[in-house]
Amino acid sequence: MDILIGLQWGDEGKGKFIDLIGSDYDIIARFNGGANAGHSIYYQGNKVTLKLLPSGIFSSHVKNIIGTGVVVDPLTFKAEIEELAHIMPTQDLFNRILISQKAHLVLPTHRYWDIYMEQSPLYRTIGTTKNGIAPSYSNKILRQNLRVGDIHSDSFNTDVYQILHRQYNELQLLGQEMPAFEELYHDFIQGCTSLKQVPIIDTEIFLNKAIRDGKKVLAEGAQATLLDIDHGSYPYVTSSNTIASAACVSLGVSPKLVDKIYGVTKAYCTRVGNGIFPTEITGQAANDLREKGAEFGSNTKRPRRVGWLDLPALKYAIMLNGVTQLVLTKADILNEMADIPVCTHYEIDEQEISLAFPQSAEQEIKPIWKYLKGWNTDFSNIKHANLLPETLGAFISFLEEELQVPINYLSTGPQREELINLAK
Template sequence: MDILIGLQWGDEGKGKIIDLISRDYDIIARFNGGANAGHSIYHKGKRVTLKLLPSGIFYPHIKNIIGTGVVIDALALRAEVEQLQADLSDADLIHRIILSAKAHLVLPTYRYWDMYFEESPQYRTIGTTKNGIAPTYSNKILRHNVRVGDILSNNFEADVFQILKKQHLELQALGQDIPAVQELFDNFLNACNFLKKLQITDTEIIINEALSNNKKVLAEGAQATLLDIDHGSYPYVTSSNTIASAACVGLGVSPRLVDKIYGVTKAYCTRVGNGLFPTELTGPLADELREKGGEFGSNTKRPRRVGWLDLPALKYAVMLNGVTDLVLTKADILNGMSEVPICTAYEINGNTKTLAAPSFVDDAARPVWKFFDGWDTPLNKINQQAQVPKELKLFISFLEEELKISVKYLSTGPQREEMIILGN
């Protein structure tokens, strides 16, 4: 099994690289997160954003598994499948999707809990997508939630209505605006009936049987390393484990079966929501980089915060994940700049750190910069390594030397074919 994860705060371009390499796999499996994720892929020239569906969905030969570690919003999944079916005119698409019976369901009250926690002055504002992801994982741990397999139970409707009614009363008492409980229940139940059209099973058995028969499996991560609930910039993180080892837990696969680990990083940094961002840019240059890079949320359309490449955090992410193959994206966005900075270390209270866990970097951290000559070659016009401008080659060589791994893929634009395989 191979694994692909993001090495920053998300939005690194994971969807594109998965789409590029997925044709070589038999199974693509999502292992974490929920509908708060957004993988953008250009399919037949059209930009498609996948939220819950694995990125192999466009290929008829690929089984697309939504694994046990994912939290599934039935309404969001139904809407995504139906929209994709309409866009692709592909009625067979539904047969490529397999749901883990053990994956937890996002109940319709959970997004209103998210709203309450984000908007109430009594709680810290995290900057979540308000998709109900954190309440789902919370109730999973509390053992108060329902799972996909429960849809097939005779007691499902009664159990869900009881949970919704209790939570609805609690939210009303807190002053949270929320639709009527019957409306929430009916909409949710209709979406769950749609899920019954999909294959619901013990997906860990399917994956392990495939691996034992020498089939190729790619585990697809949502969000990214620095948003990991345990190892990211807590508390401004997501609610699941996002690092490579989480794929084994989220899919039920032994670590002994892991082969390649692809790590994706931009040539600069972005993040959405609150939290420390040592290399953040502000002002006209930030606005220019954001517009040029299309740095707006795939799902929410929120403007992303932008900044220069953070090498101490990138080293930390590479270490946590055991990356074997590095993917560099969006170097084309920096085209035409006179110089390109990289933060090579932090100075913190007189100490220099070249590798740092983001949770323990505070406002006192001062970036130490190394400046590279910019490149001025339209990268989407090149298709082989020899054509890569020398300034970008030096930039890449520096990253490889510092990270002690090779850049395997260089993205030269947003389209699927705009990618160069490097022979380092």
């Protein structure tokens, strides 16, 4: 099994890379998060944002697994299927999807808990997507949630009604605005119809048998390393483990079966929401980079915070994940810059730190910069590694030396074919 993860705060271009290499695999398995993810893929000239579905959905021979560690919103799942039905037959979609019966459900009241906690002065504002992800994981840990496999239970409708009714009343007492209860309940039950049309199975058994039979499996991570609930910039993180080892836990596959670990990073940094961002830039330079890079959330459309490449944080992410090869994206966005800033160290309390990610916002973090010569070239003409401008080649070599991991793939644009295999 191979694993692909993001090394920054998300939005690195994981979906595009999986779309490119996905046809080489028999199975692509999503292992964390929920509909708060947004992997953008170009299919038949259309830009498609996948929220719950794995990124191999457009390859006819690939089975796409939604793993145990994912939280599944039936309404989002249904909407995603209906949207994709405009560009491919619905039955083809259903034939390519398998869902873990142990994956937990996102209930409609979870969304309203998310909204309430983001807006209430009684709680810390995190900057979530308000998709109900954290409340679903919270109820999972409290052992008070429902799982995907429960939808086939005779008591499912009654169980949903009771849980929704209790949470609905609690939210009403807190003053949260919501639609009528019966509307909320019936929309959710109706949303579950799409889930009932796909196989709901013990995906860990399916995956382990497939690996024993020589099938190629790619584990797809959502969000990214610096948003990991344990190792990221807490509390401004996602609600799941995003690092490579989480794929083994979520999918029920032994670490002994892991081979390649792909890490995807931009040539600069972006972040959505609150939290530490040592290399963040502001003002006109930030606006220009944001516009040129189209740095707006694929799911939420929120403008992303932007900054220059952060090597101490990137080294930290590579260490946590055991990355074996890197994918570098959006170097084309830095085209026409005379110099490219890269943070090589932090200065914290008069000490230089080259491998770390600060946890305290109270620390004064001073980035130490190195400026590399930029490039000015037509990226549409770059189809092979030997056509790279010399300064871009030097930039890649510098990163490889600093990070001690090869950059095997370079993205040269947003389309799936705009990616060069540098290892060839």
